[in-house]
Amino acid sequence: MFKPFKTFKLFKSFWEIRIRNLAARRAKRAPTSFLPVAGEDEGGGSEISCNGEEQRVKRLTHFIALMLIFICAVIASAAESKPSWQREWDKILEGAKKEGEVRLWGEQEITHQDIIAAFNKEYPFIKAVTVGGRVGDLMPRIIAERRAGKFLADIYSGGLGGRSFYDFHKAGVLDPIKPVLMLPEILDTSKWLNTEHSYADSEKQFVFMYEGSVAGNGLHYNTGLVDIKEFKSYWDLFNPKWKGKILLFERPGVGSPSVVRFYHHAQLGPDFVKRLFGEMDVTVSQDRRQSSDWLASGRFPICIDCGDTDRAKQQGLPVDEFPHANLKEASYEVSTSGNSGLALINTAPNPNAARVFINWFLSRNGQSAWQTVMNMKVQEPSDSMRIDIPKGNVGASAKREEGKKYRVTGFLEPDAPMKLFKDITNKEKRK
Numbered sequence: 001m002f003k004p005f006k007t008f009k010l011f012k013s014f015w016e017i018r019i020r021n022l023a024a025r026r027a028k029r030a031p032t033s034f035l036p037v038a039g040e041d042e043g044g045g046s047e048i049s050c051n052g053e054e055q056r057v058k059r060l061t062h063f064i065a066l067m068l069i070f071i072c073a074v075i076a077s078a079a080e081s082k083p084s085w086q087r088e089w090d091k092i093l094e095g096a097k098k099e100g101e102v103r104l105w106g107e108q109e110i111t112h113q114d115i116i117a118a119f120n121k122e123y124p125f126i127k128a129v130t131v132g133g134r135v136g137d138l139m140p141r142i143i144a145e146r147r148a149g150k151f152l153a154d155i156y157s158g159g160l161g162g163r164s165f166y167d168f169h170k171a172g173v174l175d176p177i178k179p180v181l182m183l184p185e186i187l188d189t190s191k192w193l194n195t196e197h198s199y200a201d202s203e204k205q206f207v208f209m210y211e212g213s214v215a216g217n218g219l220h221y222n223t224g225l226v227d228i229k230e231f232k233s234y235w236d237l238f239n240p241k242w243k244g245k246i247l248l249f250e251r252p253g254v255g256s257p258s259v260v261r262f263y264h265h266a267q268l269g270p271d272f273v274k275r276l277f278g279e280m281d282v283t284v285s286q287d288r289r290q291s292s293d294w295l296a297s298g299r300f301p302i303c304i305d306c307g308d309t310d311r312a313k314q315q316g317l318p319v320d321e322f323p324h325a326n327l328k329e330a331s332y333e334v335s336t337s338g339n340s341g342l343a344l345i346n347t348a349p350n351p352n353a354a355r356v357f358i359n360w361f362l363s364r365n366g367q368s369a370w371q372t373v374m375n376m377k378v379q380e381p382s383d384s385m386r387i388d389i390p391k392g393n394v395g396a397s398a399k400r401e402e403g404k405k406y407r408v409t410g411f412l413e414p415d416a417p418m419k420l421f422k423d424i425t426n427k428e429k430r431k
Contacts, residue, residue: 085182092182095352101127102353105138106157108378109211109340109370110361118369119360126353135164136251142345143171151347154354160200160209160336161257163414168343169201175346176205183359191364191388193334193406198385200341200410207341209408210362210370212385213398215335218258219322220309225301231326234268237276237302244281247300249291249307255418257337258305263417267329270420277424284425295319310381310397321397334385334400335409364389 082090096102104110111130119128131138135158142153158165168174178197181187189195193212200207219237221228230236237246250256262268262276276282283300285291288307295303296317312319324330342361348354360366367384372393374382381395391399400406 085184089182092352092355096123096350096356097125099350099353100125101129102350102357103129103131103152103154103348104157104357105131105133105142105153105155105345107132107134107159107340109374110155110157110342112373112377114373114377115369118365119357122360122365123356126356128357135159135162139164139168143168143173146173146347151345151349153345154348154350155342155344155357157342158340160207160339160341160411162251162255163260163418165200165207165336165341165343166411166414169206169411173346174206175344175348177208177342177344177358178205180344180355180358181362182355183363185364186359186362191386193385193387193400194408198334198408198410200336202410207343207411208362209334209336209339209341209410210367210385211339211341211382212334212400212406212408213339213381213383214400214406215333215337215339215409216397217322217324217327217330218261218305218337219327220295220303220306220319221322222295222298222301223318223320225298228322228326231322233328234262234272234330238280242280242302244283245301246276246280246282247291247294247303247306248282248284249288249303249305250284250286251288251305255414256305256421259421260412260414260417261335261337263420264412265329270417273417273420274424277421278427292319310395311379314379331407332401332404333407333409336411338398340382362386 104116109115111132116128116130120126131153133141138156138158142156145152156168178199181197185191189197192198197204198209198212199205200209219234230239248256248259259273263270263273265272282304285294291303291306292308292312294300295306295309296312296319298318306319309319309321322330324332342358344354344358361370364386367386368389371382371384371389374380375393375395381398383391383394383398383400
């Protein structure tokens, strides 16, 4: 740390030595005479001249020293006036410059080229290396590579539905993301839904929920074959007319988010799951495209967890999601279903660059870029948890209503519901 007063003492000592040397040299050059010069006291002319010069040098020295103290004090004050987070952020930026890259794994939420371009516009010294893919494929790959001693990922982002992200967290491969948040505009919770940061994990530390799209009810239908006026509740699925006409899309390696929600729902519960898959001859498909095509073609008029319904609807196909108003058990909530989360991988190869990206991504600029890309380029309706960015480009199915209170739900324990689901479906296959 710079100490201006210590510097002053060294500076003063230096000039005092200089002055004494100067006085000695001038004394040697003074003429030797036993008679006083007119106007001078005997033997004092050279001494007066030398002392006067010495005084002028001393005054100059003191002036320069005082100016040096003032300048140093200003510099020291400016450095110390930075808030602690800013000093720490500057250190992280320096570390990120040395690392030079950040490795982003996940779906288009963080790997889309327009999101990367927006990041590099602000941080051109960090190269983003992306590995894209779906949650059910990438997470097992990350875990397998870590077991082989390869730590290749810094950050993961993707869908929270199903159990893959849940299992990823339970595997112990994540670092807490909460301590990494540094920028004041992120820490200011007044800028976020419900004036708080939302996490999918129960510890509220590891999986940051940055997407706050209104949770779908998981029930999709063919608009030409189903009159939604006949539905007031999920329990109306047990109308005999729908037996053998209900399809479930089960994500490979992920399972069914809706089965988990049904199981934990206070008004549905395990009994609903048992009856649905034990009595209604539900067909299960693990092909995303196939399930959407079967719904649109009318082969199955009702589909649980069908993907790409919004996109198919935009293309003019006769598909839609049940309105919340037609299912009394459906609440206005933001859940893991249909939403995405962000996680920091532990033993990250580029820890500083990862921190920079996380703080940028959750900033106003980062979330604006993400929300625009998802709605306009990817064409997946998505609403950020940030409430201080424009919402004009958010698709209607995802957009929250202003002024309405939304309950945020994180991970639900998937083991019991999925075991029940597998037991029932396996039993039905053996019949």
